[in-house]
Structures are given as C-alpha cells and as structure tokens.
Amino acid sequence: MLDFTEELNKLLSAEPEAIEMRESEFSAILNSGQQLLASLNKTHTDISLQVEEIYDIVKESDEFKKELKVEKAHLGELVGALIRLADIIEDFAVFTQNNKELSEGARMMWNNATSVLNACAFTQFGKEGQQFDPSIHNVHSVTKSIFPRGYIAQLLRSGYAYRGAILRKAIVVISDGEEGFMNE
Secondary structure, three states: OOOHHHHHHHHHHOOHHHHHHHHHHHHHHHHHHHHHHHHHHHHHHHHHHHHHHHHHHHHHHHHHHHHHHHHHHHHHHHHHHHHHHHHHHHHHHHHOOOOHHHHHHHHHHHHHHHHHHHHOOEEEEOOOOOEOOOOOEEEEEEEOOOOOOOEEEEEEEOEEEEOOEEEEOEEEEEEOOOOOOOOO
C-alpha cells in the first residue's frame, strides 16, 4: 500500500529535477488510480444490473408459482366435482336396480361415464368379490357373505385414481367368510 504522507515528504525534500520526475510518477499513479476507479465503477454498475435482473426473475418465478398454485386448486375442485358427478350416476344406477326399465338405462349411463373417465386416464375401482387391498380400499364394516374372508362383500362408494395416483379410496364392506358358499 502506498503511504501518501511519506511520498509527499520525499517530493517536498527532493531536488527540482527529481521533483519533475516525481510529478510524472505521481501523474502516472493518479491516472492509474482514476482508471482503476472507473473500472470499479463499471463493474459495480454491471453487477447492480445483474442483481436487478436476478431479482426480476425471482419475482416472476414467485408470481408464476402463485398462479400455478391457484391453477392446481382449480384442477382439484374440478376433479372433486367430476368424482361427485360419477358418484351421482353410480348411485342412480344402484338405486334403480329394482326397476328394470330405469335400471338398464342407468347401468348404460354408468358404463358410458366410466368409459369417459377411463379415456381421460381416470380409473374407477372397488368391486364385489375382489380381494381387499388397504392401499385402495377403506373398510366401512365386516359382514357374513358368500365371499371368502378378506374379499369385498359390498361396495359402498367407488374409489378413483388418476394415472395411478389414488384420488379417493373405495369404501367397502368386507367379508368375514362365515357363510363360505364361494370359499375355495
């Protein structure tokens, strides 16, 4: 580091020829210092601009994340509505079983609805006579039935998955197998 006080004292105590030589050295040092300050100022300005760009990118990213979160919430609402509509159609098909004319139409409507769901990568699951699987079924109760122990005796509410991800587990009544007519 340059000690300016010492350099000034040397300059003042020097001979006139040496002073001229010192003035040119001082001028060169001063010029170098000015160039260094200009370079530092430019670097500072460049870094400030880059920081502003990064801030803008982060801000846009945060806004995008907020928009994405809202879109996910809307999609969740739509999927929930779709499942509720499927439940209504399924309930109608179940409740009309005793009326032959209504039952056929309701069953056809339910089959069409499940076809549309399947075409959109939704799958419906939970059927009587299937083996109970805790990863996709919730047990409502246990009953005597013609099915083996641990099999679904009655489906209360279908389960749904989208591209393999479980949206809702099926609600089932499982057999304790006591009647055993179909036990093999």
